[in-house]
Amino acid sequence: MIKTLSTLQSAKYYVKQAIQEQNHPIVVDATLGNGYDTLFLAQEVGTQGKVFGFDIQSLAIETTSQRLQQEGLLERVVLFHAGHEHWEAFIPHEYKSKINAVMFNLGYLPHSDETIITRPETTIQAMGHACQWLAPRGIITIALYVGHEEGQAEVDHVTSFASQLPAKQFQVTWTQMLNRTSAPSLIVIEKIK
Secondary structure, X not given: OOOOOOHHHHHHHHHHHHXXXXXXXXXXXXXXXXXXXXXXXXXXXXXXXXXXXXXOOHHHHHHHHHHHHHOOOHHHEEEEEEOHHHHHXXXXXXXXXXXXXXXXXXXXXXXXXOOOEOOHHHHHHHHHHHHHHEEEEEEEEEEEOOOOOOHHHHHHHHHHHHHOOOOOOEEEEEEEOOOOOOOOEEEEEEEOO
């Protein structure tokens, strides 16, 4: 039997493919959470790469910092205690059109205040920045969750935004389990040119 990948495993697979041939990969974790994606990105970019990470919660910044420190990878990462929609105020403009991968893991910080969630309006802003800053053949992954109160509204907004991206510039796929109504889904956006 073929084993299918989970949503987060699939996201990591796509990101790994996008950055594996880059000499100095530049990536963004748009939603730090507990730092697992950030750690993955820091491992993947190697000593020559750079990771930029965003979160509005200080707990996420602290947890991610500790996780990276324990693995000796903190020097590869720049963390911003800010919403991902403020991307352009924090990431140096020299990286415009040079970002190789961006990961979004939407919803709320697990084991924390579930009322603090990503919002469609700020997520769409951040996705717009990501599309503009992405290098050719760069990847954006967006893990979507309907298992919380505002989840479906965010899914609707994000899928609407992604489906309207110009087909000559972006290839967009959406993967979801059809027989599990509350399962997470994954959008992958690849910049063609």
